Amino acid sequence: MAQAQVPVTVLTGYLGAGKTTLLNRILSEQHGKKYAVIVNEFGELGVDNDLVVNADEEVFEMNNGCICCTVRGDLIRIIEGLMKRKEKFDGILVETTGLADPGPVAQTFFTDDDVKARTRLDAIVTVVDAKHFLGQLEQGDEAEEQVAFADVILLNKTDLVSAEDLAKVEARIKTINPYARLHRTQKSQVELAAILDKGAFDLKRILEFEPDFLEHGHDHDHGDEVASLSFSSDRPVDPDKFQKWMGALLQLRGGDILRSKGVLAIDGAPRRYVYQGVHMMMDADWGTPWKEGEKRSSKLVFIGRNLDAENLKRGFEDCLK
Amino acid sequence: MLPPSRSVASDAPVSACAFSRDGKTVAFALGDGRVRLLPAEVKDAETAPQDPVHEGAVLSLIGDPLNDGFISGGDDGRLLRIATDGSASEIAVQRGKWIDKLAAHRANGTVAASIGKMALVIDKAGGVREFGPHQSTVTGIDFSKDGSRIACSHYDGITIWSIGQVVLPPRRFGWRGSHVALKWSTDGKFIATGTQENDIHVWRIAQASDMRMAGYPAKVKSLSWSADARWLYTSSQPVFTAWPFSGKGPEGKPPLQFGDEGAGLFTVVAAHPTAEYVAGGYDSGELQLGDIKTRRSVVLKMSDGSSVSALAWSPDGFRLATGNDNGDMLVIDLRR
Numbered sequence: 001m002a003q004a005q006v007p008v009t010v011l012t013g014y015l016g017a018g019k020t021t022l023l024n025r026i027l028s029e030q031h032g033k034k035y036a037v038i039v040n041e042f043g044e045l046g047v048d049n050d051l052v053v054n055a056d057e058e059v060f061e062m063n064n065g066c067i068c069c070t071v072r073g074d075l076i077r078i079i080e081g082l083m084k085r086k087e088k089f090d091g092i093l094v095e096t097t098g099l100a101d102p103g104p105v106a107q108t109f110f111t112d113d114d115v116k117a118r119t120r121l122d123a124i125v126t127v128v129d130a131k132h133f134l135g136q137l138e139q140g141d142e143a144e145e146q147v148a149f150a151d152v153i154l155l156n157k158t159d160l161v162s163a164e165d166l167a168k169v170e171a172r173i174k175t176i177n178p179y180a181r182l183h184r185t186q187k188s189q190v191e192l193a194a195i196l197d198k199g200a201f202d203l204k205r206i207l208e209f210e211p212d213f214l215e216h217g218h219d220h221d222h223g224d225e226v227a228s229l230s231f232s233s234d235r236p237v238d239p240d241k242f243q244k245w246m247g248a249l250l251q252l253r254g255g256d257i258l259r260s261k262g263v264l265a266i267d268g269a270p271r272r273y274v275y276q277g278v279h280m281m282m283d284a285d286w287g288t289p290w291k292e293g294e295k296r297s298s299k300l301v302f303i304g305r306n307l308d309a310e311n312l313k314r315g316f317e318d319c320l321k
Numbered sequence: 322m323l324p325p326s327r328s329v330a331s332d333a334p335v336s337a338c339a340f341s342r343d344g345k346t347v348a349f350a351l352g353d354g355r356v357r358l359l360p361a362e363v364k365d366a367e368t369a370p371q372d373p374v375h376e377g378a379v380l381s382l383i384g385d386p387l388n389d390g391f392i393s394g395g396d397d398g399r400l401l402r403i404a405t406d407g408s409a410s411e412i413a414v415q416r417g418k419w420i421d422k423l424a425a426h427r428a429n430g431t432v433a434a435s436i437g438k439m440a441l442v443i444d445k446a447g448g449v450r451e452f453g454p455h456q457s458t459v460t461g462i463d464f465s466k467d468g469s470r471i472a473c474s475h476y477d478g479i480t481i482w483s484i485g486q487v488v489l490p491p492r493r494f495g496w497r498g499s500h501v502a503l504k505w506s507t508d509g510k511f512i513a514t515g516t517q518e519n520d521i522h523v524w525r526i527a528q529a530s531d532m533r534m535a536g537y538p539a540k541v542k543s544l545s546w547s548a549d550a551r552w553l554y555t556s557s558q559p560v561f562t563a564w565p566f567s568g569k570g571p572e573g574k575p576p577l578q579f580g581d582e583g584a585g586l587f588t589v590v591a592a593h594p595t596a597e598y599v600a601g602g603y604d605s606g607e608l609q610l611g612d613i614k615t616r617r618s619v620v621l622k623m624s625d626g627s628s629v630s631a632l633a634w635s636p637d638g639f640r641l642a643t644g645n646d647n648g649d650m651l652v653i654d655l656r657r
Contacts, residue, residue, distance in 0.1 A: 053396075060457070073476065077501075085353075086333035
């Protein structure tokens with residue numbers, strides 16, 4: 001009954017960024033592992049493999065009245081079906097179409113109990129086309145959101161741009177999401193260890209992904225662009241106040257807040273309190289204990305649109321003792 | 322004392338089980354592409370396992386309404402007719418799609434199958450017709466009592482199609498959200514669905530009115546109407562849970578809950594084909610038989626840690642077949 005949860009990697013990226021190349025490599029390379037791949041454009045992969053499953057990216061809205069609570073029902077069904085197979089998988093990769101919002105895929109893993117029992121969301125990997133990314137940002141929200149959601153970014157096709165342009169693209173990525181691990185690649189060549197089994201959604205491992213909090217949120221107006229903000233404090237957090245504030249915040253602004261995570265020093269608690277969320281869905285748990293004499297500090301991160309830095313800062317500070 | 326039974330193991334999960342029309346053969350759909358056929362009589366010698374008929378997992382299985390064989394659907398996109406000797410012939414195939422829901426109308430000899438966003442209907446002569454596309458993948462399919470219509474569940478509601486020679490426009494009944502299972506009542510008056518959001522939804526077809534029953538701790542993936550259509554049994558509770566559909570219906574009434582609390586929650590429930598019994602399997606592996614008249618239940622199998630994934634009554638209601646995620650297949654003889 002207590003089967004190990006199969007890690008699921010969500011692979012996003014704009015059309016032509018190099019997702020298919022990456023998937024083909026994962027399916028054809030000799031790595032001794034068995035990965036099931038859920039794709040949207042069947043037949044695009046050059047590999048004839050019965051581990052490739054076609055999905056139609058069927059999104060539905062939950063009945064809870066929140067328009068940001070959208071879920072991939074087809075994914076629930078497919079994962080359930082894959083678990084009926086005799087063969088067991090080392091991992092599942094879910095490819096989204098180039099224009100897809102990664103939100104519903106991620107939220108599926110917060111929502112469905114059967115999916116949660118059998119699998120765990122490992123990381124969102126976004127492939128970025130170094131040559132066309134800046135242009136894609138102009139064409140709609142998708143390219144920006146895919147970067148915003150990412151835990152790992154493959155900045156691909158670096159051979160097609162000058163060093164100067166590459167630096168520009170990288171700098172732009174960092175303004176959207178400075179917390180993702182970024183790998184520069186050509187032809188999607190990357191060690192599989194860099195993208196698989198990262199535990200980015202694992203509350204126990206959230207500290208490994210602990211971003212460099214030295215970069216503080218920028219206060220200037222970003223308009224509609226996705227940006228990130230982080231806050232920290234050495235004062236202990238009042239758990240009741242925090243719960244109330246975060247609950248109300250996500251309820252109200254969950255559509256704009258794409259991802260959030262944090263490590264909190266709760267007043268009087270021997271362990272860290274860690275949480276992370278996608279839109280208004282959130283997971284939280286007690287993390288590792290504070291060491292003797294360790295400086296206890298709390299840190300939180302938001303990635304989203306229309307983030308009001310002053311307001312968030314005040315809200316957080318109101319939760320401090 | 323537990324009743325006489327036959328237990329057979331496989332190393333692939335059981336996804337469905339069914340008895341043949343004559344009740345002499347029982348079949349189990351397995352995750353390795355096999356349909357395991359066994360004599361329903363538990364004292365008869367066990368037959369050898371047959372070769373896989375599907376390339377991936379077998380996802381669905383029912384008794385063939387035309388003969389004493391079976392119909393199976395797989396994640397290889399194939400719909401097969403399986404004879405009692407284990408040989409298979411292909412009815413339909415669509416690579417890249419899964420066939421995970423099947424229904425049959427015994428009197429008319431028709432079979433309905435979900436295949437992606439489409440529903441297939443195979444008539445007695447072997448003719449295949451397609452209905453759809455629906456707005457999303459078909460997640461449940463069932464025949465009306467007289468077999469003249471099929472109902473399909475999908476996102477945001479259900480669709481009813483007339484499958485006779487006269488082509489009528491489909492009727493849609495809406496309710497927002499993802500519907501994950503569907504059963505048409507045995508008297509043809511109601512259609513019930515289980516939803517992604519832990520409730521069930523029931524439409525009264527003639528009045529086009531609907532009702533919602535909430536409060537389940539998990540998705541209700543298994544629904545079963547009693548033979549007399551007075552009760553709708555539902556999974557996802559620790560005791561047998563039946564909604565009353567006689568008289569004015571269940572509006573404003575609590576469900577009837579009876580029997581001993583089992584280990585875990587019911588994953589599958591199956592009403593007896595003729596009498597007032599119901600069988601239910603739990604996510605812990607426990608198996609119970611309930612009697613709605615006496616409001617009591619007995620344990621047929623203790624929990625063993627492997628979730629019950631399939632449950633079926635023989636047509637005469639004397640035998641029960643069940644399978645679990647572990648690949649254990651069990652046939653129980655309940656005759657006294």
